[in-house]
Amino acid sequence: MAEAQSRATTHHYKIDPEFKHELMRVPGGESFKNCYQCGVCTATCPVARFTGTFRPNKIIHMAKLGIREVIKDDNVWLCVVCYSCREKCPQGVEVADVIRALKNMAVENGCIPAPFKELAAQILKSGSAYNIPESRIARRSTLGLPQLPKTNLEDLRKLAEVTHLDKVLKE
Numbered sequence: 001m002a003e004a005q006s007r008a009t010t011h012h013y014k015i016d017p018e019f020k021h022e023l024m025r026v027p028g029g030e031s032f033k034n035c036y037q038c039g040v041c042t043a044t045c046p047v048a049r050f051t052g053t054f055r056p057n058k059i060i061h062m063a064k065l066g067i068r069e070v071i072k073d074d075n076v077w078l079c080v081v082c083y084s085c086r087e088k089c090p091q092g093v094e095v096a097d098v099i100r101a102l103k104n105m106a107v108e109n110g111c112i113p114a115p116f117k118e119l120a121a122q123i124l125k126s127g128s129a130y131n132i133p134e135s136r137i138a139r140r141s142t143l144g145l146p147q148l149p150k151t152n153l154e155d156l157r158k159l160a161e162v163t164h165l166d167k168v169l170k171e
């Protein structure tokens, strides 16, 4: 039984020596090579504290080993870019930037979790991450708050076009 459980949780990954070179070419991805797996980033990370799966040191380790599947792992999308890890890393690894680089590689390979696709589509459509109710906008005046700035949707559309985000969202 114990052997069966152990088999069920074992993952077999293919090692791709080229992967780490690809990551190093993505802006922000370079510093991962200095990681020596002390685990301080994970001990510091507020997201790791409240999830059972997000472990920044494990993500960096997978990248170093050349495990390309790391960009298919939804966990890379859980980083909230608070930079707590960077403050504590004894090796100067820009953990959040490395994870951002992995997200960029994930996007290039069409690996975006559905909620993030919906969020991006909503921003392109309205300029906001969610539909702000008219009642809430009207309430700003009664509270003496300035009106919300208007987003230039045409600029957003052009940005999506030059970065190919528009195509990625249709995949």
Ligand code: SF4
Binding pocket: 034, 035, 036, 037, 038, 039, 040, 041, 042, 056, 057, 060, 088, 089, 090, 091, 092, 093, 095
């Ligand atoms: S704190 Fe730095 S050296 Fe330690 S595991 Fe995290 S990235 Fe690697």
Ligand code: SF4
Binding pocket: 041, 044, 045, 046, 047, 048, 056, 078, 079, 080, 081, 082, 083, 084, 085, 086, 095, 096, 099
């Ligand atoms: S930047 Fe990301 S990985 Fe680093 S501590 Fe914050 S949430 Fe965790």
